[in-house]
Amino acid sequence: MLLTLEETIDLIKKGRMLHIAADDSLLAQLPAGQWIGGTTPYLITEEGAIHTKEKLSVTAIDYAEEVRTAVYGKYNVFQIVEECYEDGLTMLIMPFGAEVTTKYAKEAPEVEELLMHPTVGWVSGFDLEEGGEAKVYDGTTGKSYTDRAVAMYIKLPEGKNAVINIVNIFEDDKTDPIITFPDNTLDVRTCSVNGQEVVFADYIRRKGINTQMPLVADYNGVYINTSIKAVEDGKVSLYAPVFKGQGYRFATEVSDYVAKFDEKIKMAGAVTPVFSCNCILNYMYGGLQGKKTPPYVGPITFGEIAYQLINQTLVYCEIE
Amino acid sequence: MDANIENKLKLMLQGHLKYTSDNLAFNMLIKKLQRKIEENPESIDICIEEIDIFADKYSKIVATDFARIAAL
Numbered sequence: 455m456l457l458t459l460e461e462t463i464d465l466i467k468k469g470r471m472l473h474i475a476a477d478d479s480l481l482a483q484l485p486a487g488q489w490i491g492g493t494t495p496y497l498i499t500e501e502g503a504i505h506t507k508e509k510l511s512v513t514a515i516d517y518a519e520e521v522r523t524a525v526y527g528k529y530n531v532f533q534i535v536e537e538c539y540e541d542g543l544t545m546l547i548m549p550f551g552a553e554v555t556t557k558y559a560k561e562a563p564e565v566e567e568l569l570m571h572p573t574v575g576w577v578s579g580f581d582l583e584e585g586g587e588a589k590v591y592d593g594t595t596g597k598s599y600t601d602r603a604v605a606m607y608i609k610l611p612e613g614k615n616a617v618i619n620i621v622n623i624f625e626d627d628k629t630d631p632i633i634t635f636p637d638n639t640l641d642v643r644t645c646s647v648n649g650q651e652v653v654f655a656d657y658i659r660r661k662g663i664n665t666q667m668p669l670v671a672d673y674n675g676v677y678i679n680t681s682i683k684a685v686e687d688g689k690v691s692l693y694a695p696v697f698k699g700q701g702y703r704f705a706t707e708v709s710d711y712v713a714k715f716d717e718k719i720k721m722a723g724a725v726t727p728v729f730s731c732n733c734i735l736n737y738m739y740g741g742l743q744g745k746k747t748p749p750y751v752g753p754i755t756f757g758e759i760a761y762q763l764i765n766q767t768l769v770y771c772e773i774e
Numbered sequence: 775m776d777a778n779i780e781n782k783l784k785l786m787l788q789g790h791l792k793y794t795s796d797n798l799a800f801n802m803l804i805k806k807l808q809r810k811i812e813e814n815p816e817s818i819d820i821c822i823e824e825i826d827i828f829a830d831k832y833s834k835i836v837a838t839d840f841a842r843i844a845a846l
Contacts, residue, residue: 699809
């Protein structure tokens with residue numbers, strides 16, 4: 455729900471368990487309570503995607519039996535798999551550009567047990583016009599961090615499970631060559647295209663690839679995206695890592711993001727998300743400002759977490 | 775685990791049988807285990823155990839998948 459600062463403060467004071475996304479100027483004014491938050495002035499609302507420094511996107515975690523929060527740095531972020539509730543949901547927010555976020559992005563897919571513990575969340579950001587620092591907030595202390603991840607461990611009632619899923623508008627062309635990479639990395643120099651080593655930046659230039667389209671990897675029939683941040687000085691920087699041994703293709707062009715989201719959301723069927731978020735790159739490249747993607751509302755993010763860090767994807771969670 | 779399902783899961787992990795779940799975590803798990811088996815084909819029984827643990831924990835969710843896999 456989209457609330458004013460006063461309405462949000464009221465919910466916190468009533469002891470509600472909350473997830474909050476908003477501009478830092480608003481989060482900084484909130485009192486301590488049972489909440490976690492992350493910075494972004496870009497929000498998806500029932501009325502469409504907006505940029506706001508006056509309203510907050512607030513998700514009540516009324517389905518929880520209880521919650522705990524914890525803050526982690528790069529050396530201990532994977533303690534989340536040990537410290538979470540056995541039958542629960544972990545909601546994780548990490549600041550864009552922080553070392554803890556890079557660590558999580560690179561190593562999460564290999565962490566034993568991670569897939570046994572539903573983990574959903576997002577990467578916080580800032581106003582792209584004005585710049586600033588991405589922050590996360592641990593509402594229980596009221597402290598904010600630019601270099602830590604904040605987790606909310608949510609205990610679910612017996613017999614309930616958290617189910618995380620994605621809506622991905624991107625697909626590949628199976629006739630395109632498969633690209634593989636020599637390492638798990640966010641900065642690529644060389645890759646292998648159909649088994650032949652090439653400079654990745656040269657390959658992108660030579661093929662005239664639109665770098666607004668992500669690399670897509672096939673995870674047993676589900677596409678997981680990795681977005682291109684920049685191509686410069688012979689190096690390709692990514693928003694999420696590519697992984698050694700995984701095959702990738704560039705996504706085919708999407709000309710109408712709104713129509714494609716409508717199509718994919720219909721394909722996903724009726725869902726009742728307790729949390730959802732969508733990527734800032736979809737918002738920017740797809741011109742989503744003012745556009746609706748019902749029933750999904752929440753933060754527009756600088757990275758999405760569906761167990762591992764992914765890009766250019768709508769992520770959501772249901773309780774079943 | 776039912777022997778038929780175990781055999782089908784082994785074929786999936788070896789890439790001989792294709793099945794996509796509606797459950798993201800299950801698909802990610804299959805992908806992760808396929809990579810593990812590519813690196814070490816002898817790890818297949820350990821991988822089946824991992825699926826078994828996942829299925830025990832999320833029996834309600836995986837029940838549909840196992841029924842579909844059994845019918846492949």
